Amino acid sequence: MTTSLKTLFDLTGRTALVTGGSRGLGLTMAEALGEFGARIILTARKQGELDQAVAHLQALGIDAVAIAADVGNPDAAAEVVEQVKADGGRIDILVNNAGTSWGSKTEEMPLDGWNKLMAVNLTGPFLMAQAVAREFMIPAGWGRIVNIASVEGLLGHHPRMIGTIAYNASKGGLINFTRALAAEWGSLGITVNALAPGYFPSKLTGYVLDKHGDDLRNDTPRGKLGCDDDLKGAALLLASDAGAHITGQVLAVDGGASII
Template identity: 55%
Template structure:
């Protein structure tokens, strides 16, 4: 019987994190690296990736970077090619890359709808399919973690949030997670999702500036928003053998917002 330290260890494991150059993606990449995993982070901008690599190197994390735009169909194959070249195989995949667009539903541009859907759910399917076929299924082992959102669990309250495509895409991520877990469990692959609440990020900066942290905290049972440590624990649970009997689940990390 292994100790809890051994169950949570990722020594010798490899991981690919999309949207890994900043914010939640970088936090999760750091968590994996701190437990011993070698990580490939992917994002669109090389400058952001270089900064993230320096951040990870300072913390003794073994990491590589791949610049790629996952809104393009060919990008998933290119990314997995590059990740496998550096890692040899992929034990852990975190699908974190995403986008949002705010506009009233009656005026929502079709190009905005397509942009959000293509990155938030189409690219997750493409990357997961490529990693599954080329690494996880042949090895009969793997962990996939999809980043959903509490926006995928409910609609928006009255107010400035006008994000119909984002909410719809994140609801799709949740059911994609359930469905893929059911299909790929036979290959020893666990598929789970994390549904963050409000965390400071580039994506949420506009709303944070408009509403303010104090106002946002009023509706959170724990009276706080997420910070740069709050996804680490659940990431390690889903990525490690500590969570080997958990699949098809979505865990909200939101201070209790979705529970009330």
């Protein structure tokens, strides 16, 4: 007997932790998971932005709370997990969305900038996945991890644009981290997948879009940049039972830019 699609996508009774969830794509994905029944825990560095995001989700009828944390701090993952435990909660779904970038020619890239990006974009997701799975997912025999990579982790960077060597390297590492972890944890009931967004308007991409937005649109088969709704369905699929047999995969959400 088959299960209805409504049941497969239903997240009622599940709790999702979204890092970097106070704005932008993180908040958009939190909206999607919350709309389908998940309780949402947001993390980000700035308490004020978190408070605004929680109020926004609650106004939509979504059960949401926030924990201020900087995933670039190696102690952050353990602290978040301990706070969730202290509140009597759990984490079933982890969306590793927090990220940062640094524009620089490779020959001018400072080591502290490189290290900062690796700490936030690659080490942070590793520590968060490790802590959440160890405490909640492995004992439960069920978990969903969605890593937010980038098409920049799949491709070289166009030479007419400012260099992003550390960003590309960190997102490429996150993609193979996804594959390796999916292989290791598949038998434990945990799926691990990645979304690789193209260019979406955001604080992170503002400078590039100001200078190269028209070129990027012209180089995209759909002729447009991503919008707020474009990650929602993909995130819901990979976070729900509808995506139970999908693991170790990387889905580019870029309007086709990476295929030409």
